[in-house]
Amino acid sequence: MTLAKALTIAGSDSGGGAGIQADLKTFQELDTFGTSVITALTAQNTLGVHGVFPQTLEAVEAQLDAVLSDIGTDAAKTGMLFSAEIITLVARKLRQYEVKRLVVDPVMIAKGGASLLQEEAVQALIKELLPQAMVITPNLPEAAKIVGCEEPQTLAEMKEAAVKLHQLGPAYIVLKGGHLPSGPAIDLVYDGHELHELETERIATKHTHGTGCTFAAAIAAELAKEAAPLEAIQTAKAFITAAITHSLAIGGGIGPTNHAAYRRLAGEA
Template identity: 65%
Template sequence: MTIPKAMTIAGSDSGGGAGIQADLKTFQELGVFGTSAITAITAQNTLGVQGVYPLPLEAIGQQIDSVLSDIGTDAVKTGMLFSANIISLVADKLNRYGPYPLVLDPVMIAKGGAALLQQEAVEALRRELLPIATVLTPNVPEACAILGSQEIGSVEQMIEAAKRLHELGPRYVFLKGGHLDGEEAVDVLYDGSEAILYRSPRIRTKHTHGTGCTTASAIAAGLAKGLAVTDAVSEAKRFITAAIASGLEIGKGIGPTHHAALRLSSAK
């Protein structure tokens, strides 16, 4: 039996709601075999991030070598990369083994406010990974950080920001609007010529830990299965909307999304 494969290169979330844990759950739910290379270990729960411990470059590189030299992959998703040195290493490995469809989730700040990407690493992200990304998946604060001084407070400004981000090299920009106000949550997919808007009712819940990781890994799963980017994004939107609507009340703070929600609702 053959099965599509997707690899996540990201940090570990001990609380299980985000990071490689969320990525692998998403891959499994969407029918893709998941592999991983851990870039950093976080001590983390629903209340926040208590510690960040980047792995040595040798350990990160060897994980990537081990997976790609044997198992291979049909798509790659990157998450928490933390430092400029890790970004350079990952870019080098992907260029050496690839090209692969790459979903780049520019993880910068945890839900509780902890920094997950060093400030000096933002330029390395722009220079080395954005030009090889198939889909860049920032939220509004991440888009502002990448662009430097961009103000994003409306859908029109989201579209303009997506256009500017596209100029940095990714084939597609999927700018998520969950941080904006309004009764609707609006996301923008931009391919260099057309902006597609994805609108959904805003779900009033605090249990949204891991939404960015889950969305990006769902897109990567779709690409691994051979879907076009627009179809992979549509599948990811259905998946994450169900997951948020069924958010789990786990822990004392911001709970995770429910990765099995779409499957369980379909089985009824």
């Protein structure tokens, strides 16, 4: 049996709800073989991030070479990259190995408010990585940081931000509307020509740790299986909606989403 292969390049979450751990769970649930490159170790749980320990450039490069020179990948996804130096290295290696289906989740701030990206790394992300991306998945605070605007508060402002993000080079923008002050959960998809609104009811739960990681990983998994980008994004939206709807009250803080929910619901249908 041969499975499509998906690579995650991200930080490790010791709490298991986000980062590398969430990505690999998502890849498995969507029938892709997952590989990983760890950019940083984090000491975190549902109560917050208690420490961030970045890997050396040598360690990150060695992992990339080991995976891509032998196993290869059909799609890749980046999450927490931490520093400008790591971003520049990852961008160069993805070009070297001609990784075409790339999903960039521009992770900047953890749910509890801890910074996961150094300030000077934002410009490296914009210049080095975004132009290589097939899909980027910023939330509203991340989009505002990237394009240098106020955080969008309305759908109209989201559309303006999506256009500005597209001008930075990615083929598809998925601007996540979870931070809108009210109304349904709307994600905007923009390919430079058409705007698509992916709308679901807003789910009343605090247990949303790892939603961004999981959503981006689901897109990467579907791209690895050669789904068209919009189709991959729509499947990922269904996956993360199921995961949030059936999220897990684990720990004393913000619990994780349920990565098995999408498959289990499909089995019940």
